[in-house]
Amino acid sequence: MLYSLLKDGKDISKLTVAEVDKMSIKASSVGFKVDSVLLTLYGGSTMYKGTGNAFDVAKSGGKHSGFYNQYVGKSKKDIQKGIQSLDKQIAEHQDKIRNPEAHISNFKDLDPRQQEALVNKKWPSDIQRQMEQKEILEGILRSR
Numbered sequence: 001m002l003y004s005l006l007k008d009g010k011d012i013s014k015l016t017v018a019e020v021d022k023m024s025i026k027a028s029s030v031g032f033k034v035d036s037v038l039l040t041l042y043g044g045s046t047m048y049k050g051t052g053n054a055f056d057v058a059k060s061g062g063k064h065s066g067f068y069n070q071y072v073g074k075s076k077k078d079i080q081k082g083i084q085s086l087d088k089q090i091a092e093h094q095d096k097i098r099n100p101e102a103h104i105s106n107f108k109d110l111d112p113r114q115q116e117a118l119v120n121k122k123w124p125s126d127i128q129r130q131m132e133q134k135e136i137l138e139g140i141l142r143s144r
Helices: 002-007 017-027 035-041 054-059 065-071 076-098 112-142
Strands: none
Touching (some): 054 112, 065 076
């Protein structure tokens, strides 16, 4: 839905998180509000940075526990490298959302539903996962 607003030249920077969440509930069956990521990319004042408890959930064997287990025994240097890599991936995905044609040469030729899915679901969900993984790595560092 936000992609449609952006395509129409609308300024989404003034939307509240509640307004974006309403749109997300209508447009997405994903368990989190992926459009909130788009809001952060285009100047929204309230940012979803993840759940804030991804580390605790992963540590206790929940979502991303495999990722947690992969990193918990690694050196501080390796974890910091992982954080830098995730930051780079997040920035890359943000750029994909801002400028999809730069990453997919035939983006304009794709079915509009495919375009919508990439910009409003796939890439934002990738960003959400990467932010959660970054939270986990930061949590591992804090817990040492």
